[in-house]
Amino acid sequence: MPQLTHTITAPPLRKWGQRMTNSNYAFFCPECGAVWCRLHNTLAQGGVWRVHTAACFACGPGALTMAWYPDLTKYYPTELLAQEVLTLMKEYMK
Numbered sequence: 690m691p692q693l694t695h696t697i698t699a700p701p702l703r704k705w706g707q708r709m710t711n712s713n714y715a716f717f718c719p720e721c722g723a724v725w726c727r728l729h730n731t732l733a734q735g736g737v738w739r740v741h742t743a744a745c746f747a748c749g750p751g752a753l754t755m756a757w758y759p760d761l762t763k764y765y766p767t768e769l770l771a772q773e774v775l776t777l778m779k780e781y782m783k
Contacts, residue, residue, distance in 0.1 A: 693726040698765035700732065712739040714761075720748035728765075750780040 701711045707727035711733040717740050718727040741755050753773050755761055762770060 691768070693755075694729070695727075695766050696729045696731060696771050697761075697764045697766065698731045699761055702758050710734075710737050712737045714738070714755075716745075716753065717742050718745035718748050720744055723752070726753060732770050746776075750776055752776050752780065758779075 699711075711730055713730050713733045713736070714726075714728040715724050715738050716728075717724055719742050723745055724764070743749070743752060743755075745751055753762070753765070754777070762773065765773065
């Protein structure tokens with residue numbers, strides 16, 4: 690299974706009206722247990738990681754959209770954003 694690693698520059702998440710610590714993001718598959726994508730945030734200080742649970746490409750759609758931070762996709766590199774669009778289109782066409 691391919692593992693994705695990308696660098697992004699994303700501002701901190703706001704949760705319940707409060708600014709959260711800038712974070713890196715790891716995508717964890719609950720089916721096979723793989724960390725299948727890592728997004729290294731250049732603004733994250735101290736190496737803080739937030740884990741997002743989502744099925745990987747082998748076990749599910751492999752989508753990188755997070756309901757709790759939908760604006761994060763604005764900061765994805767072009768190749769990652771293109772992959773996300775194709776993944777979501779393939780899932781939609783089922």
